[in-house]
Amino acid sequence: MSWLVPIGLGMLGLGLITGLGAWLLDIANRRFKTESDPLVARIDQELPQTQCGQCGHPGCHPYAEAIAAGEAINRCPPGGQDTVDRLAELLGRDTLPLDAEPETVGQDTVAWIIEADCIGCTKCIQACPVDAIVGAAKLMHTVITDACTGCDLCVAPCPVDCIEMIPRPVPANRWVPPKPSVIATDRYPQAGLAHG
Amino acid sequence: MTELLLIIVSAALVNNFVLVQFLGLCPLMGVSSRVDSAIGMSFATTFVLTLSSVVAYLIQSFILTPLDITWLRTLAFIVAIAVAVQLTELALKKTSPLLHSVLGIYLPLITTNCAVLGVALLNTNRAHSLLESAFYGIGAAAGFSLVLVLFAGVRERLALADIPAPFEGTAIALITAGFMALAFMGFAGMIRL
Structure with a gap:
């Protein structure tokens, strides 16, 4: 029966190693627990x-x-x-x-309520994901331009189509004059064409 | 001290595990398309290599030799390496989820990186001491990291190059690896260890 000894020792040794490994991993699993991704x-x-x-x-x-x-x-x-x-x-x-x-790319727009047409139905207030529309039932609503993200989710629910998307207004202290056309052909495209 | 330094240089350059002994080629091909992920993989593999070479030494001298079951060496080392890799993965998932998602399947595959098992087995074959084992692991990891990052850099440039259609992709990568192996032959015979 002496041939059984190395087999027994082998099982003991490997059991020891795997047991230690499993114990270590269990500790690590608790230590590095992640709740969500x-x-x-x-x-x-x-x-x-x-x-x-x-x-x-x-x-x-x-x-x-x-x-x-x-x-x-x-x-x-x-x-x-x-x-x-x-x-x-x-x-x-x-x-x-x-x-x-x-056409929607690169345009920074905000919602704008045509206040004369607004009937105060609050449907746009419920649609707004960022609470950028103020107003109450049967009273006129308006958009807080600074808070509006331009997602245009409020346009569809409006029953009287009084919301339109306009380019975000630039405050006076940040207004930059448009760049002048430097090359004459930019300024007069027709003339440029005439000369080939 | 000189001995330990020589072990590192020998494992990293002269007997480079990837390009001279051709161990660990799968991560070399798999994770080398971007330098960022190659660097991440290098750190993960360095950690696993060093840890597992030390653990393998401890297992060899405190469990396998006393019980006279050194014939179970390969099996025991694989278990130890798998545990080390799993530890690395758990730690990485917690500390750097981005790297974890970039490395993807190649992280658990460090288990089957033959360089890791190779270092553990070569350590016992050469009867290295604990310190020598650790330094051999560090040297092997340094050589692996060096080759992986260099290779990723070359492949990033190759992605922009105009390569004839039959050589595109893995073909040109293998040819590049061959050239790098030729370059590393320049170190051959510098140190006899």
């Missing part, structure tokens, strides 16, 4: 938190979860190209052009 939180921080749903998800956090699971990073029109670039940097992915209709 920290990556989702980092992505969520980069998103603009308009909760506008233009990415096809019910809000910014669900979209952050989808990005962490591998969805494209260019679905957020309110964030614009800057957000896409920052997400690409964060995730080590290649940057993509923003996936949105061309």
Whole structure:
């Protein structure tokens, strides 16, 4: 029966090693416990938190979860190209052009209520994800321009179509005159064409 | 002291684990497309290599030799390496979730990185002491990291180069690795250890 001894010792030795390993891993598992996926939180921080749903998800956090699971990073029109670039940097992915209709890209717009037409139905207040519309039932509403993110979610619910999207007004102390046209052909495109 | 320094130089350059002994080629091909992830992988592998070479020494001298079961060496070392990798993964997931997601499947695959098992087995074959084992592990990790980061840098440039269609992708990567191995042959015979 002496051939049983090395087998027994082998089982003892390996049992010892695996037991120690399992004990260590159990400690480490408790020590490094993660409640939620920290990556989702980092992505969520980069998103603009308009909760506008233009990415096809019910809000910014669900979209952050989808990005962490591998969805494209260019679905957020309110964030614009800057957000896409920052997400690409964060995730080590290649940057993509923003996936949105061309006319909405690069335009910084805010909602504007035509106050003479407003009937005070509060539907736009309920739609606004950032609480940028003030007003009460049967009283005129108005948009707090500084708080508006330009997500245009309030446009559709309005029963009298009194909300329109306008370019964000520039405060007087930040207004910059448009650049002059330097080259003559820029100034007179028709003349430039005539001379070939 | 000189002895330990020689062990490091020998493991890192002269007998480089990747390009001279051809151990650990899968992460070399898998994680070398970007320098950032290559650096992250280097740190993870360095940690695992050093830890597992020390643990392997302890297992060899305090469990396997006293019980006279050195024939179970490979199995025992694999278990120890798997535990070390799992520890690294748990710690990395907590401290750097981004790196964790970038490394992806290659992190658990450090377990099957033959360089890690190779260091543990070579340590026992050469009857290294505890300190020598640790330094051999560090040297091997330094050599692995050096090659991985250099190779990732070369591949980042290759991505922009105009490469003939049949050589694109893995083909040109393997040829590059071959050239790097040729370059590392320049160290051959510098140290006899």
